[in-house]
Amino acid sequence: xxxxxxxxxxxxxxxxxxxxxxxxxxxxxxxxxxxxxxxxxxxxxxxxxxxxxxxxxxxxxxxxxxxxxxxxxxxxxxxxxxxxxxxxxxxxxxxxxxxxxxxxxxxxxxxxxxxxxxxxxxxx
Numbered sequence: 001x002x003x004x005x006x007x008x009x010x011x012x013x014x015x016x017x018x019x020x021x022x023x024x025x026x027x028x029x030x031x032x033x034x035x036x037x038x039x040x041x042x043x044x045x046x047x048x049x050x051x052x053x054x055x056x057x058x059x060x061x062x063x064x065x066x067x068x069x070x071x072x073x074x075x076x077x078x079x080x081x082x083x084x085x086x087x088x089x090x091x092x093x094x095x096x097x098x099x100x101x102x103x104x105x106x107x108x109x110x111x112x113x114x115x116x117x118x119x120x121x122x123x124x
Contacts (some may be wrong), residue, residue, distance in 0.1 A: 003024070003025045006026050010120070029077055030053060032100060034099075035048070035051070035096070036081045039093050046065055049081060053069065057103065067083065068083050082098075091120060094117060095117040096115045099111045
């Protein structure tokens with residue numbers, strides 16, 4: 001059984017920064033691609049960023065490219081999302097997820113394990 005717990009969300013002004021963390025327990029996840037998704041009220045869950053099992057490769061949604069950076073520490077079984085230059089449209093619940101399929105997947109249906117999410121609110 002895998003458990004993912006996100007933290008680090010909060011309220012920030014436009015242009016500000018936040019760093020999200022996702023701690024995994026119950027299974028050593030160093031062999032799997034992990035990702036961050038987000039979901040705003042009334043909208044579908046959307047892919048934000050993904051990282052390979054080793055941490056050497058990453059991929060991003062166009063909307064966050066150049067502003068968000070995903071990283072991981074396999075010794076701590078933790079994935080991070082550094083967010084800078086935040087915009088009001090970044091407001092959402094941010095969730096981390098694990099896929100068993102491999103690298104490069106962007107659909108929520110392709111991810112097996114999910115956390116509960118952490119709220120990020122960006123004020124204008």
